Amino acid sequence: MNYLNDFVSLLSKLISFESIARNRNECRETAFFLKGILEEIGFSVDVIEHPEGNPVVLAEMKGTDSGFIMFYNHYDVQPPDPIEKWETDPFKLVKKNGILYGRGVGDNKGNIASRIIVVKKLLDELGELPVGVKFVIDGEEEVGSPHLLEMLQQRKKFFNDVIGVIWETGGFHQDGSLSLTLGLKGILYVEMRAKRLRRDAHSSLAVLLPSAIWDLISFLYELKRTNLEAIKSFHEGIIDVKEVLREIEEVGYEIAFYPETLKEEYGIESFVDGLEGHEALLAYFGRPTFNIDGIVAGYTGPGSKTVLPAEAYVKVDFRLVPNQDAKRIAEELCNFAKQYGIECKVHSMTEPAFTSFKHPFVQRVLKILKKMRRKVKIAPWSPASGPMHIFTKYFGLPVVSGIGVSYWSSGHHAPNENIRLQDVEEAMKIIEEILKSKEIRREE
Amino acid sequence: MNYLNDFVSLLSKLISFESIARNRNECRETAFFLKGILEEIGFSVDVIEHPEGNPVVLAEMKGTDSGFIMFYNHYDVQPPDPIEKWETDPFKLVKKNGILYGRGVGDNKGNIASRIIVVKKLLDELGELPVGVKFVIDGEEEVGSPHLLEMLQQRKKFFNDVIGVIWETGGFHQDGSLSLTLGLKGILYVEMRAKRLRRDAHSSLAVLLPSAIWDLISFLYELKRTNLEAIKSFHEGIIDVKEVLREIEEVGYEIAFYPETLKEEYGIESFVDGLEGHEALLAYFGRPTFNIDGIVAGYTGPGSKTVLPAEAYVKVDFRLVPNQDAKRIAEELCNFAKQYGIECKVHSMTEPAFTSFKHPFVQRVLKILKKMRRKVKIAPWSPASGPMHIFTKYFGLPVVSGIGVSYWSSGHHAPNENIRLQDVEEAMKIIEEILKSKEIRREE
Numbered sequence: 082m083n084y085l086n087d088f089v090s091l092l093s094k095l096i097s098f099e100s101i102a103r104n105r106n107e108c109r110e111t112a113f114f115l116k117g118i119l120e121e122i123g124f125s126v127d128v129i130e131h132p133e134g135n136p137v138v139l140a141e142m143k144g145t146d147s148g149f150i151m152f153y154n155h156y157d158v159q160p161p162d163p164i165e166k167w168e169t170d171p172f173k174l175v176k177k178n179g180i181l182y183g184r185g186v187g188d189n190k191g192n193i194a195s196r197i198i199v200v201k202k203l204l205d206e207l208g209e210l211p212v213g214v215k216f217v218i219d220g221e222e223e224v225g226s227p228h229l230l231e232m233l234q235q236r237k238k239f240f241n242d243v244i245g246v247i248w249e250t251g252g253f254h255q256d257g258s259l260s261l262t263l264g265l266k267g268i269l270y271v272e273m274r275a276k277r278l279r280r281d282a283h284s285s286l287a288v289l290l291p292s293a294i295w296d297l298i299s300f301l302y303e304l305k306r307t308n309l310e311a312i313k314s315f316h317e318g319i320i321d322v323k324e325v326l327r328e329i330e331e332v333g334y335e336i337a338f339y340p341e342t343l344k345e346e347y348g349i350e351s352f353v354d355g356l357e358g359h360e361a362l363l364a365y366f367g368r369p370t371f372n373i374d375g376i377v378a379g380y381t382g383p384g385s386k387t388v389l390p391a392e393a394y395v396k397v398d399f400r401l402v403p404n405q406d407a408k409r410i411a412e413e414l415c416n417f418a419k420q421y422g423i424e425c426k427v428h429s430m431t432e433p434a435f436t437s438f439k440h441p442f443v444q445r446v447l448k449i450l451k452k453m454r455r456k457v458k459i460a461p462w463s464p465a466s467g468p469m470h471i472f473t474k475y476f477g478l479p480v481v482s483g484i485g486v487s488y489w490s491s492g493h494h495a496p497n498e499n500i501r502l503q504d505v506e507e508a509m510k511i512i513e514e515i516l517k518s519k520e521i522r523r524e525e
Numbered sequence: 526m527n528y529l530n531d532f533v534s535l536l537s538k539l540i541s542f543e544s545i546a547r548n549r550n551e552c553r554e555t556a557f558f559l560k561g562i563l564e565e566i567g568f569s570v571d572v573i574e575h576p577e578g579n580p581v582v583l584a585e586m587k588g589t590d591s592g593f594i595m596f597y598n599h600y601d602v603q604p605p606d607p608i609e610k611w612e613t614d615p616f617k618l619v620k621k622n623g624i625l626y627g628r629g630v631g632d633n634k635g636n637i638a639s640r641i642i643v644v645k646k647l648l649d650e651l652g653e654l655p656v657g658v659k660f661v662i663d664g665e666e667e668v669g670s671p672h673l674l675e676m677l678q679q680r681k682k683f684f685n686d687v688i689g690v691i692w693e694t695g696g697f698h699q700d701g702s703l704s705l706t707l708g709l710k711g712i713l714y715v716e717m718r719a720k721r722l723r724r725d726a727h728s729s730l731a732v733l734l735p736s737a738i739w740d741l742i743s744f745l746y747e748l749k750r751t752n753l754e755a756i757k758s759f760h761e762g763i764i765d766v767k768e769v770l771r772e773i774e775e776v777g778y779e780i781a782f783y784p785e786t787l788k789e790e791y792g793i794e795s796f797v798d799g800l801e802g803h804e805a806l807l808a809y810f811g812r813p814t815f816n817i818d819g820i821v822a823g824y825t826g827p828g829s830k831t832v833l834p835a836e837a838y839v840k841v842d843f844r845l846v847p848n849q850d851a852k853r854i855a856e857e858l859c860n861f862a863k864q865y866g867i868e869c870k871v872h873s874m875t876e877p878a879f880t881s882f883k884h885p886f887v888q889r890v891l892k893i894l895k896k897m898r899r900k901v902k903i904a905p906w907s908p909a910s911g912p913m914h915i916f917t918k919y920f921g922l923p924v925v926s927g928i929g930v931s932y933w934s935s936g937h938h939a940p941n942e943n944i945r946l947q948d949v950e951e952a953m954k955i956i957e958e959i960l961k962s963k964e965i966r967r968e969e
Contacts, residue, residue, distance in 0.1 A: 103828070224828070224829070225829070266729065268831070270829045270831065272829075277793070278791040278792060278793065279790070279791050279792035280791070280939075282791055283909065283937075283938065284814070284816045284818055284842050284844070285710065285814070285844050285907070285908035285909040285910065286787070286791075286908065287814040287815075287816035287844065288797075288808050288809050288812050288814050288844070288908055289784070289787060289796040289797060289800060289805060289808065289809055290787070290791055290793065290796070290797065291793060291796070291797050292797070292816065292817065294817045294820060295749065295817060298742050298745060298746055298817075299746060299749075301742060302742055302743060302746040305739065305743075340733070343730070343733060343734070346723070347722040347723050347724070347726055347730075347734055347835075348722060348723035349721070349722065349734065349735060352733040352734070352735070353732075353733060353734065353735050353736070356733060361733060364732050364733065365732050365733060368732050370728070370729070370731040370732050371731075372728045372731035372736065372831075372833055373736065373738045373739060373742075373822065373823065373834070374728055374823050374824055374829070374830060374831060374832050374833075374834075375822065375823035375824040375825040375826075375830070375832070375834070376738060376820060376821065376822050376823065376825070376837075377820065377821045377822075377825040378817065378819065378820050378821075379817065379818050379819035379820065379840070380818055380819040380840065381819040381820070381821040381838070381840075382819075384547075384668070384872070385668070385669070385714045385716075385818070385840060385842075385872045385873060386818060386819070386840075387712070387714065387816075387818060387842055387910075388818050388819070389816055389818075390817070390818070390819070391791075393820075394825070396823070396824065396825075396829060396830075398728050398829075398831055400728070400729050400731065400732070428828070428829045429829060463729070464729035464730065464732055465727065465729040466729065466831075493727075494727060495724070
């Protein structure tokens with residue numbers, strides 16, 4: 082039996098659901114489709130629904146030995162925009178020259194399908210699983226998993242006997258290596274709004290009338306220029322990344338960091354602040370960010386309109402390193418904005434998460450990869466975010482990320498998202514080995 | 526014969542043309558409609574066309590005495606957007622409780638119609654005009670009159686024997702006074718664009734990737750904070766407004782400045798920089814401005830998208846006081862932007878214009894208004910802009926503005942633009958008196 086064909090067939094069905102988080106019905110259908118598939122294989126499945134959110138799918142199957150490997154995945158996807166830049170229908174799986182195209186093939190339906198098919202393969206070959214497997218399949222990861230903790234708290238028992246969690250995503254670099262990633266940065270996403278006039282004014286009145294957009298720009302720029310000095314808690318609890326990196330490097334692992342790939346992909350010659358070499362590496366992992374995701378005010382159409390805009394909006398996000406406190410930062414930021422007459426609305430908040438490199442689960446996964454002679458680099462954490470802290474902090478579980486079906490050019494969140502079949506095969510082998518290996522469930 | 530009815534009938538036809546400058550055919554039809562109307566009354570009319578612009582209408586009728594009073598008006602109007610805020614069809618004249626509604630009733634079709642009907646009335650009553658009348662009716666005022674100078678330069682002789690120019694617009698304040706306005710600020714409208722990445726990036730990469738919007742904001746804010754220090758020519762040639770105001774006030778005229786009306790209209794309690802009283806007055810006339818008309822970057826839709834925008838755009842305008850040099854400022858600004866890797870595109874440029882308070886034409890108009898016992902205040906110039914420098918600088922003519930059919934709440938450029946019939950009657954009386962008075966054409 083060709084399990085790669087089974088994978089393509091399951092993925093093809095998953096891609097056909099337009100499960101963008103805001104499409105509530107479509108998401109619910111995807112969750113129940115997954116329930117069906119998982120039950121067919123032999124999982125016992127529980128779909129937890131939420132009046133304001135998409136369902137989360139919990140699945141469980143015991144193994145020969147006690148204990149469970151848990152997979153965290155999500156079935157929701159990013160919107161396909163800009164739709165006009167897709168060369169194929171984003172909600173139809175297209176296979177061309179060993180490459181699969183579609184929204185979610187890499188992030189994250191390809192990983193869902195590959196992990197389910199590995200379980201199927203093990204059952205076909207061994208009759209039962211060597212170790213138990215649990216799935217948590219989220220439906221709101223792309224919008225910050227706002228209801229996940231609340232839903233999982235109702236099922237605390239589900240997290241008993243979990244040896245460790247394998248995170249949703251991951252993939253292969255140009256040098257063929259995998260990055261084993263031990264955490265995620267946190268994120269604080271905030272929308273701010275300045276309103277200064279009852280209505281837009283003729284721009285000639287800029288002599289006397291206050292400008293919402295100048296006020297907003299001044300506020301943002303001063304915050305940036307002072308490195309968020311006014312937000313005291315922003316500077317508290319920041320973990321020393323040098324220490325974390327030393328721990329990894331002293332046992333001979335390379336750090337997963339590909340500055341030249343980044344430069345090439347985005348067509349730039351140098352990084353911000355002239356960061357190079359080790360400084361760039363330290364910044365990549367150790368620095369929190371203050372990014373403007375979007376800003377708009379006044380007339381932005383073609384040609385000219387001489388207007389003094391009454392209002393101005395900005396969306397910003399802060400990526401937080403362990404152990405910054407998203408909630409306190411949000412409070413201080415919004416209090417500070419208020420002093421400038423700027424309204425503040427927190428869209429989402431996700432705490433940073435981190436599993437120690439020395440944790441036995443991490444070491445066991447590394448040992449398996451070493452046995453398989455796979456090239457592995459280590460990232461202390463990813464600069465991206467996700468609800469990992471729910472598992473590390475609330476349920477006290479170790480989490481490793483980075484074993485997935487994507488590759489360096491998969492284009493998650495972008496048009497023409499794609500994965501290579503060769504990587505899928507490779508990722509499936511590794512997951513199979515982890516589930517089969519006695520290593521993973523034995524205390525040292 | 527009721528000339529107010531004639532006015533409403535002519536205005537009604539003018540309003541029915543959707544003569545927004547970009548509607549080239551509609552503008553051409555409006556110009557030829559005006560040609561017909563003016564010829565019917567007895568003007569000799571010349572329509573100058575331009576391959577890339579809308580036609581300008583030149584009309585001329587001799588009077589008993591030598592010399593001409595020239596009216597500058599424009600038949601193009603602002604787009605009606607936001608259309609949903611109109612309570613009536615913007616391109617249909619609606620009369621309700623002595624008020625006329627429609628796009629252009631105040632700016633500037635009401636003034637065109639009122640001035641034509643006054644000429645008709647004088648001809649009916651006197652058989653011929655006491656003084657000659659010329660019209661320049663522009664078709665691109667609302668987009669910066671980009672072709673007007675070029676078109677008028679072909680007809681230099683048309684500007685011979687002109688005593689003075691009466692500008693397009695004007696109206697009545699809450700205290701019943703007219704503002705005689707002796708100039709306009711200039712304007713420089715520029716679009717700037719920063720591009721830093723080949724494509725938008727995931728916001729987590731803000732640690733290392735340059736941000737187009739942060740760069741643009743830093744550039745703008747630093748320019749603003751240093752009062753445009755880097756643009757040397759911005760600070761050259763600025764006229765001393767105190768001297769100009771002193772000249773007016775020492776002969777007993779009040780300065781036309783209504784700070785409380787402004788505050789009320791825009792719902793604010795104080796002006797920028799805490800300007801109050803005489804300081805606010807000096808700033809209103811004497812200060813150039815640096816305004817952001819529009820800015821956009823990244824994701825501006827509902828909800829959140831974690832994106833590091835590859836590009837950012839801004840539209841800015843500078844209002845220039847006499848005698849700042851728009852062209853040199855534009856050059857220096859764009860050279861400076863280039864140093865920051867910011868592209869610069871000049872949309873339009875209009876020089877400031879100014880006629881001396883002591884000019885005999887200004888003094889004669891004031892004498893007529895005094896005889897009529899009209900309440901008059903003086904504005905050395907308006908904070909708004911227009912192609913007045915073509916008349917003052919290129920043809921060396923004195924220009925007065927401020928005698929028009931609008932009132933404080935006409936809402937030029939806004940939805941529900943409107944004028945009051947009582948003001949139309951009043952403005953027509955004044956124009957009639959200016960054309961009839963021996964005063965206007967007699968050297969002192």
